[in-house]
Amino acid sequence: MIVLIPLYAAFRKVPVYETFLSGAQEGFGTAINIIPHLVGMMVAISMFRASGAMDMLASLFEPLFHWLHIPAEVLPLGMLRPLTGAGSLAFTTELIKTYGPDSMIGRIASTIQGSTDTTLYVLTVYFGAVGIRRSRYALKVGLFSDMVGFAAAIMICLLVFG
């Protein structure tokens, strides 16, 4: 892909390097713009973990999750994912940092984070942009698909990496 796309583009007479730079510039801006969001959320989540609050929350659901053979550590991620993109990204990072990217928890967290978008944010931006105030069943559909995605991510990871 790294070779094919520029080759095809050159064939279509696109100035490949200059085009690359203009896109890259945007990527740089995006990565820099994330910093405040990520710092804010990482602080909160790192505190949440260090204080022992996370363990308390996880231990509440431990029996159910143990019974289902699911690591309870990923549960807060499932709750955060539809609500805040930066928050769930920070949480995923925290899990990857603590348990390692190649652990089962790290893999499951990566898959959950990558597989759906932040429902609440998308709803606010898209409907807000055109002045829709009554979203009817859209929120329910979004949250339902988040739940399905969460369960699917866990099951697929357990199957593939288990």
Next chain:
Amino acid sequence: MVNWIWLFFIVASFIAAAVTGRMEALTEAAFDGAKSGVTVSFGLISVMVFWLGLMRIAEDARLLDRMAVLLQPVVRFLFPDVPRNHPALGYIMSNMSANILGLGNAATPMGIKAMQELQKLNPDKETASAAMCTLLALNTSSITLVPTTLIAIRMTYSSAHPAEIVGTTLAATLIATAAAIAADRWYRHRSGKPPQWKDIGGGSGGAGASGKHGGAGGYAAIANNTPGSGKGEAVV
């Protein structure tokens, strides 16, 4: 909403730390968290810069438009109540292809343009139409080919196989999207017969020329101006 979540984390941490006597660790964790926030963002730079650069080339070579054409039958199936030649469909296709490639910054403005076009067909301007709900469902669960952000974070924490989650993510995202579409269809049917759009000639004629195919020229321009947030970027 985000404000409450953030406050909840901090207050709950404070209370839990008071109970368990980990006050010192709490302060340390706050600064440690800030530090990893920056570390992770810096880890993201390399992948984001490279990937978005590559994707801009794909965009300028009209690869996105080609993909949009492939999506045409899918979009027709998903939006039966939007007239065939309506500009909204073009924007929807562009929005979907940008999402698939993980170009959140390009997907959001395209999605908003599509919403604006759908709004023109909407009889009640304050209530979402069925087509709008479907577009939203597609975006909340959007299919992503390459989860670049996650790969970057896994690289930062020295994963042996940073990209091994591509397959599992794709499978999970497909299932989530299928669920979203199914639920959307179910609600659509439950809420009765979709309203028929009869009056489409006048309103959409002018817009058709500029936006019919989600035009590549306008596409790049809008993408540059609008800060967006997609799955890849995950900024809220």
